[in-house]
Amino acid sequence: MSSNAARAMLEVDDIHVSYDRLAALRGISLAVAEGEAVCIIGPNGAGKSTTLAAIAGGVTPHRGSIRFEGTEIVGARPEQIARLRLSLVPEGRHVFSTLSVEENLRIGTYMRRDRAALAADFDRVMGYFPWLQARRRSPAGRLSGGEQQMLVIARALLAGPRLMMVDEPSLGLAPKIIDQVYEILLDLRRRERLTLLLNEQSSHRILKHADRIYVIRNGRIQLHDTAANLADGEAIKRAYFGFGEQVRPSVSEEIG
């Protein structure tokens, strides 16, 4: 377990976020060390997406601190945070549908000054997603849902992230495609030492792949442990629903 705060790449400390007067996050703290794969699990509306958006600068916490590689980033604009090589793939894909596939891929590269590394990244990403090459001139809006999810991951990778956050990579995708998405993410992690922070609604896939799990509900962390310790799923279920034994065992498997 590597949540040692002194060496963490990303440290989120007691952040509070409200939409109008509605509290979405009521004190979230978490840490991600370099090279780790960490997953936040929680039901719909628990605050998972808000947590990632707060880290990426999309919403501003009214309390608390977020440090990325030692730099305080609360109050920074999203584009400034992206330039620190901290990427977010938000929920719902967000391809630029009127832009071509190639233009979508290029958007994240304009901020990069390391031209040589960028060229290498481009070849590498095309290696992961060879079909992108053939479709590069078509409008991104014409791609299927699975293809769009691949495109936004490829796009985020070309921004050259050191830490990549992916909000519900499996949302609305067929199981076969989800497996493919995870395969690529984990391969990237292994080969490029890409640090990952993911959100998911269901735990059954992520327990295999993540190092550590945070369970979040009602804007608070309910449970935090290594994936190995949570492998049987019982503790997650209790934290996820806020109670234990009344829940049918299959429910958390059906979600997502």
Place this chain on the structure above:
Amino acid sequence: MIDAAQNLVDALSLGSLYALVALGIGLLFGILRLVNFAHGDFITLGAYALIVPSANITARMLIGAWNWAAMIPAICIIVVVAALICDALVFRPLRRANAPTLMIASFAVSYIIQNGILMIYGARPKAVNLWSGLDRQLLVGAIRVPQLQVVTIGVTLFLMVALTLFLKRTAFGVQMRAAAEDFRMAQYLGVRGNLVIGLAFGISGILAAVVSLLFLSQTGSLSDTMGVPLVLFAFVAVVIGGMGSLLGAVVGGFLVGFLIIMLQAYLPEDLRVFRDAFAFGFVILILLARPAGLVPTKALIERV
């Protein structure tokens, strides 16, 4: 037949002006969700910048006396700077405000510019003779075409091609299109929000400057509200074209120009005073048939 051809040239020429104004409005709306009613006052500002600032009734040319190759860039720079100042002082502090707030702020900017012009230049309209050489008529077959109309149409085509190339072929253009479709996602990918918005204000300033020169050389008269009717018709053009679509803004601009000229030409004489009422009647019919405009955009549907 000759009348019809002549009317068509008139329609193209007036439509060109509306299309340029509509593009300026549409560009800012696409990126900022700002309906900028001060755009017309940017046009007014560009026209007044030609003369010596004074309340005298006769206008003395200042920049207006320069060679066109110096005059056009000078007026463009003045209007672009004015547009960027408006962004910095008014719209930047309102970045998180909603669309109605932005629109009301643009009304405030509009009144401030108009009253600033009244203070410096006085309230009476001034006659200005810009590019009188363009009054000559060109004979194309059997129709006489004022040179100025040819220039207006040509300049409009040139600017539309240039803007298209900029948006499609340059890094800034691609970032602007991305930001227009999904501003937050573009920021997440490192696109600088303020830079893209500044570019949009700058380009709409150039468009306003060009319109101010073309429009002034047609009317020959300066007044503090000269930009208002232009912006009103262009706004209508943007709405029927489809809010958020630049192609729609151009199509809408030409359509409004066409409607106005054709109604002017073919309405019975007694009804001609109601020309604009008929034009807006057509607009209502178009919107009843196509509520999202002629070229609807997905970006708008998602956000509203």
